[in-house]
Amino acid sequence: MTEKTFTESIEMYLKTLAEAGLGEPIAIGKIAEKLNITPVSANEMVQRLSRQGLVRHTPYKGVELTKKGRGVAVDVIRRQRLWECFLLEHLNLEWSQVYDFACSLEHATAPIVTEALAKFLGFPKTCPHGNPIPDENGNFEILDGIPLPAIEVGKNVIVQSIKHPPGDVLAYLQERNIMPGQQLQIAEVAPMEGPLTLEINGREVALGLNIAEFVNVTLCEE
C-alpha cells in the first residue's frame, strides 16, 4: 500500500480538481481562483503535483487527476462529507457552515478515525448538501440531478444537491430554503441572462443565474 500522507495544501488542490469535475481537464486559472492564490503559484504547485504523479498537466490545456490523485481526492472528499454529516446532525451546526468546518477537520483525520466515524454515522450515502459520500473503496454513485437553469418554466422540481459555491452563497441559499429535499417551481425566467423567479412554499424568490448553476434538481413526477 502507498499509504502515504499528503500536506493540507496538496489535499486541497486534489479536492478542488475533483470537485470541479471528474472528466475534463481543468484550467490552471480556475484552480487558482478557487484556491484564492495567484495563477503563477498554482502553476508551480501543479508541477510539484505532477512530479508526484498525482496530476497530469498538458500545457495550455489543463490539469487532470491521475488515478492516484483521484484516489487521494476521493478519500479527502469522503472525510469531509462524513464530518459534514456529523457536524449537522449531531452537533447541530448551521447547514451553511458545516462545509467549512469539515474542511478543516478533513485534513486532520486518520483512516481509522474516518472509518469509525462512518460507522458511527451509519454509513450515510450523501452529505448535507446532497453530494454523494464515497465508500471505503472510493466508489460512489454519480448524481442524476440537472442544473436549475436547464429546467423549463412551470416545472415542479425537488432540489437534489448543491455544488459547493464560493463565498457566502450557502448562507444565502439556506435563508431562502434552497436546500436538498426542498420542492420548488420555476415561475419565471427573466430575459438577458436575468434571474430566475422561483416559487418556494408559496413564496416568490429571485435567484441569479450564476447561483442557480450550483443547484441541481430532479423533476417531480406527477
Place this chain on the structure above:
Amino acid sequence: MTEKTFTESIEMYLKTLAEAGLGEPIAIGKIAEKLNITPVSANEMVQRLSRQGLVRHTPYKGVELTKKGRGVAVDVIRRQRLWECFLLEHLNLEWSQVYDFACSLEHATAPIVTEALAKFLGFPKTCPHGNPIPDENGNFEILDGIPLPAIEVGKNVIVQSIKHPPGDVLAYLQERNIMPGQQLQIAEVAPMEGPLTLEINGREVALGLNIAEFVNVTLCEE
C-alpha cells in the same frame, strides 16, 4: 477580543508547556525533547513566542506561559480532551490511541465546533485519561492525585489519571489495565530505583519507576 488564530506548531509548544506543569519555568531542553526537535530550534521558536507575548523566557532559567499563552494552551487542551471523549465513547477507538488522534483534530477545531462538541458530550469534566477538561472560560479543577511512586507498600489505591507519557507507553498501560478507575495495590518496591510490583485484579504486574511517575492515584478509604 484578541480572537487570533495560531499555527499548529505554536499550539503544540503552548500545550507542551501547559502539560509540563503550570507552575515553574520549563527548561528549553525539556521542550525540545517532548516536541522531538533540537534545542536550537526550540530556542528559536521560544523567542518567537516571546515576541508574541505568549511566553516569558528567562535565559538559563526556563520558559513560562504568560497569561495570554496560558489562555491559548488551556483552550487547545480543552479541544483535545473533548475530542478524546468523543473518539473513545462514540467512535469506540482505543483508549491508548485517542490522545494522538485528538491531537490532530484539536488544531482544526473552531470555537463554535468546540462548544457544540462539549454540549454534545454533555460537558464532560475529565478526559479518558482522567485529566480535567477546562470549561469554556478556561477554568478547571486541579487534581489531587498522587504519583504512584509516592505511595507506600500495601496501600490500596485507585488510578485517578495518567499524565501524557512519551511513545507507546499508553498502549503498555492499557494492556496492563492501568487506567483511571482501576483499583490496585503496591505489592513491592524493588531497591535501587527498581520497578514497583503492583497487584491488579489478583495478578502481579511489574512497573518501572519512570512509567509509574505518570500514574496518579488516590488512596482508597476503607
Place this chain on the structure above:
DNA sequence: TAAAATGTTATGGCTGCCCTTATTATTCCA
C-alpha cells in the same frame, strides 16, 4: 488575422519552522 485573454517560465523574495555546526555563557555538582 490580429488583438485580447490566458497560460507558462524565469527571477527574486518572503515566512514559518526546522536542521547542522561551532562558539560562548551560565549553572550545577562533585
Place this chain on the structure above:
DNA sequence: TGGAATAATAAGGGCAGCCATAACATTTTA
C-alpha cells in the same frame, strides 16, 4: 572551585508554499 552539563547565540541551509514582476507562448474571439 573547576569540569560537566546545559543553555544561548551565530551563521548558513533546506523545504513548502506562497508572493510580485516581467517576458514570452499559445489559444480564443471578434
